[in-house]
Amino acid sequence: MLITHYDIRLFYKCSMLLYLSYHGPEDEMSVHPILKTRKRDSQSKELTFKQIASRIKGTSIAIDNAKRVINQSWIGNRSYASKVDKLEQTNINSSDFSIYVPTFFRNNARARKPLMMEGTFATYILSEFYDNPVNYFIIRSKNGDTEYDVENYLSELISDLPLIYKLKSGEQSISPNYTRGCRVCEWRYHCRNLAADTLDLTLVSGIGKRVKKVLFSHDITDIPSLATADLSTLKDEDLLSKDLEYFQLQAKSLMDKKAIIRKKMSFPTSQIELFVDVEGSSHHDFVWIIGCVIRKNDEVEYKSFLANSPEEEKEMIVAFLDFISNLGDDYKLYHWSAAEPQYFTNLVDKYNLPRNPVHKIQNHSLDLFDIFKEKIILPIYTYTLKDVANWLGFKWNEPLTDGATSIILFDNWYLRNDRKSLERAISYNSDDCKALVIAKDYVVKSLS
Numbered sequence: 001m002l003i004t005h006y007d008i009r010l011f012y013k014c015s016m017l018l019y020l021s022y023h024g025p026e027d028e029m030s031v032h033p034i035l036k037t038r039k040r041d042s043q044s045k046e047l048t049f050k051q052i053a054s055r056i057k058g059t060s061i062a063i064d065n066a067k068r069v070i071n072q073s074w075i076g077n078r079s080y081a082s083k084v085d086k087l088e089q090t091n092i093n094s095s096d097f098s099i100y101v102p103t104f105f106r107n108n109a110r111a112r113k114p115l116m117m118e119g120t121f122a123t124y125i126l127s128e129f130y131d132n133p134v135n136y137f138i139i140r141s142k143n144g145d146t147e148y149d150v151e152n153y154l155s156e157l158i159s160d161l162p163l164i165y166k167l168k169s170g171e172q173s174i175s176p177n178y179t180r181g182c183r184v185c186e187w188r189y190h191c192r193n194l195a196a197d198t199l200d201l202t203l204v205s206g207i208g209k210r211v212k213k214v215l216f217s218h219d220i221t222d223i224p225s226l227a228t229a230d231l232s233t234l235k236d237e238d239l240l241s242k243d244l245e246y247f248q249l250q251a252k253s254l255m256d257k258k259a260i261i262r263k264k265m266s267f268p269t270s271q272i273e274l275f276v277d278v279e280g281s282s283h284h285d286f287v288w289i290i291g292c293v294i295r296k297n298d299e300v301e302y303k304s305f306l307a308n309s310p311e312e313e314k315e316m317i318v319a320f321l322d323f324i325s326n327l328g329d330d331y332k333l334y335h336w337s338a339a340e341p342q343y344f345t346n347l348v349d350k351y352n353l354p355r356n357p358v359h360k361i362q363n364h365s366l367d368l369f370d371i372f373k374e375k376i377i378l379p380i381y382t383y384t385l386k387d388v389a390n391w392l393g394f395k396w397n398e399p400l401t402d403g404a405t406s407i408i409l410f411d412n413w414y415l416r417n418d419r420k421s422l423e424r425a426i427s428y429n430s431d432d433c434k435a436l437v438i439a440k441d442y443v444v445k446s447l448s
């Protein structure tokens with residue numbers, strides 16, 4: 001069996017993902033629309049052994065002929081194979097001795113762990129099987145070339161290769177760690193069900209692979225055992241006691257299926273309440289909507305500020321800031337997470353607008369996400385606005401999976417002029433704003 005760069009990338013994204021890619025029940029897979037961009041990855045997965053062997057042979061011939069540059073190369077042997085965008089010959093320390101350096105073309109120069117390990121894998125193959133002692137690889141992006149030294153990663157790769165082999169062959173299976181990254185994974189429902197069946201610790205918000213390992217070492221192996229653990233006997237320098245208490249409350253809430261109120265607070269009152277949700281198009285680098293539900297004297301109205309293209313973005317933020325300044329001082333603005341204030345600051349900076357109006361908005365703002373995290377425990381796995389509002393009984397009219405899907409809808413409008421998609425994306429934004437109303441009312445009722 002062949003281990004390819006594709007397997008390496010999957011393993012370091014998530015080891016369960018590698019296992020499921022070959023042995024998961026396909027009818028339980030649900031590809032998130034945003035992942036359809038993964039085409040390039042799956043192409044190499046679908047090449048046959050014979051096709052890969054023939055490409056490796058082609059690269060070997062080019063190396064034997066000392067070709068300086070080999071594009072779209074494949075390197076490897078019967079056990080390992082890696083596709084490399086470009087192999088380039090470089091002389092070492094101005095000597096006559098030259099080596100091939102693997103180069104990967106990417107949009108940005110940052111090598112996250114999966115790419116770091118993919119680069120390490122390519123250097124490992126070149127060093128071990130081609131007598132080509134290279135200890136770095138290059139990412140070529142629009143900002144130029146960035147070199148990455150693999151020295152600190154090589155031993156990890158070598159020690160992980162047997163497990164990668166066993167997972168790919170199906171000789172060994174593993175259980176999922178259900179974390180934030182799972183939200184856009186094609187196996188999210190499958191893994192969430194598996195984790196729920198075993199009451200896995202990673203279903204507790206804030207517990208990831210590392211904390212799970214520490215808890216396991218103290219014989220806390222699932223949600224019920226965490227809910228009833230005696231925390232006073234559990235001293236571990238890797239875990240803060242306040243985090244442990246929080247995890248235990250989460251576990252208790254999940255077991256009892258009930259909310260737990262941790263701290264009360266008094267709420268400011270105001271004549272006007274704004275519930276704001278901002279969406280940006282990360283592909284095209286601009287903010288396309290500032291959505292706002294306005295509640296005044298029990299009357300509720302949704303208003304949106306739109307930028308159909310980057311050229312309209314400045315006009316949009318100016319219109320929004322004018323709208324806010326015309327409200328006077330008796331208002332409160334509610335949002336979910338730190339993203340909204342950050343969007344406002346970025347926009348005024350981008351267009352050299354005065355910062356004062358944004359500072360004023362910040363003084364009138366409350367982050368509902370922070371309030372939930374600090375003061376209320378709900379029997380849910382993640383504290384997204386969608387999960388919280390769903391638990392509170394709110395249903396989105398537009399049945400999108402999440403905000404990432406609304407990015408795709410906006411793309412359909414921006415790139416293909418599909419008005420229906422735009423309407424759906426606006427409708428989703430308006431539901432997000434209404435969900436904030438539900439969340440705020442619950443917080444006031446529970447904490448006052």
Ligand code: SF4
Nearest residue numbers: 014017176182185191
């Ligand atoms: S859902 Fe999560 S645990 Fe499962 S394969 Fe995907 S990333 Fe891994």
